[in-house]
Amino acid sequence: MFTIGEFAGLGRVSIRMLRHYDRIGVLRPAAVDPVNGYRLYRADQLSRLNRVVALSSLGFTLAQVRSILEGPIDVAELRGMLRLRQAELHTQLEADRARLTGVEARLRIIAQEGTMSTQDVVVKRVEPVRLAEMTATAASFATRDIGPVIQTLYPQLMRELDRAGIRPTGYGIAYYEAADDDSVVIHAGIMVDADPVADQAFRIGDLAGEQSAATIIHRGSMDTCEESYQALAQWTEANGYRAKGFAREVYVDYDPERPDDGVTELQMPIEKT
Template identity: 30%
Template sequence: MFRIGEFSKLTQVSVRMLRYYDESGLLKPERTDPFTGYRMYSAAQIPVLNRIVYLRDSGFGVAEILTALESGRDAFIIEQLDKKYEEITGRIAEEHKKLEKITLARRELLHGCKMHYNVSIRSIPSCQVLSLRKVIPTYYAEGELWEELASFAARNKIAVSGQTFSIYHDQEYKENNVDVEICAYVEKPVESSGAIAYRTVEAVPFMACTMVYGPFSNIAGAYLNLARWLQENSRFKMTGQSRQIVHRGPWNEESEENYLTEIQIPTEQRVR
């Protein structure tokens, strides 16, 4: 048996933390001397302490550690570790988004909105597409839809022309649960299956279009420019669902600076 100080040296865990683990019920001493009150620990408790430490360092709280220890099953602990991994990964992704927004804000404050986005009105003809429409958690999950559509086309030997675009069906910007439809031009009719459908996308006589060069973070500036353009050209008003075409993106460009995205907003001429 070891006194708390000796146990602390052997395990490289401070006396303060050992006392905390005792008070929180995570690791009680093997016994407490009834006369001196000394906490006494055994070598058999070292593996339990090691488990407490790595769970703590993995981000587990006291209640979570206690639940894991009481389960007595390694499989349960591995499952909890996997959940914690996903939770931390999600938080890291959110922090990366914040860093991107900080970078964009600094750029605008330091240099102003110097990027020029040319807006043009084009007539977009109708087209036949293979489409997949779903409500997804966020816009960042759109890539999963493209993977699903590409997998379906490959399995069914469907020839697509390479031209693709996204339609955003929500009438407002939403941070979560966004209604997105992805579309790929097809050369001949195909049979629909579940959420994947062969359909005709209607023509748009007046589509306000602008090209966005560089990282996807530049898209916010493009929408700002579109807002200014619509205000200056008041004979047009927004209508219908906006579209987005990524002409060059992560799949065919190594550098974000070479990305090319087209934003399309349906409009109609106001009646005078």
């Protein structure tokens, strides 16, 4: 048998944690020395320790861990539970990363208040284009909600176009519609030279042009697009215009493997106030 210190070293946990596991009944020692009260452990208890540490590290409470380990669960079921929880944590991690990126972008905007450049805004006519597009709904206009939807729609669209034998002829263009609640309908499109087709997962149609649009080039990942959008808004108001709906995003140069190198033109339809 091993003393608590030796067992802690073998299992790579703290003595304090082993004592806590004993108190709540998650992992009790194999024996307690009747003379000095020292806790003693067997090597085969490392198997249970591994399960306790893995489950608690994946976010299960120790009460849940005890319930899981005391129930009729085999190794395959435990492995499945761990993989499911692992996937949930990966999803949460990506959401937290997106949230952190959004916070950093807002902090940069706050730091630049009063100094944000709007000199790169260009007013121009936007010609109509034919798009193949797919749509989906995001929970809100927040970048962390928009991004995952866009990143899912475009690969799906490209697969469907390839299956239909239709080749893109130009840029990807995303545009938006407000839904009845806080959600937003996302149209992820790409320029094509093809007639509408029936019974497809995508739609081919013409996106109307605009007589006048304020445009700005955003460089970098769309996770930081708030800065460019706000520069566009400041220019629009400062020059006596008002927006006519939501801005479009024209992906002039975008590689999903290198989002930080992206070049996107934001096109906001405008009219004089």
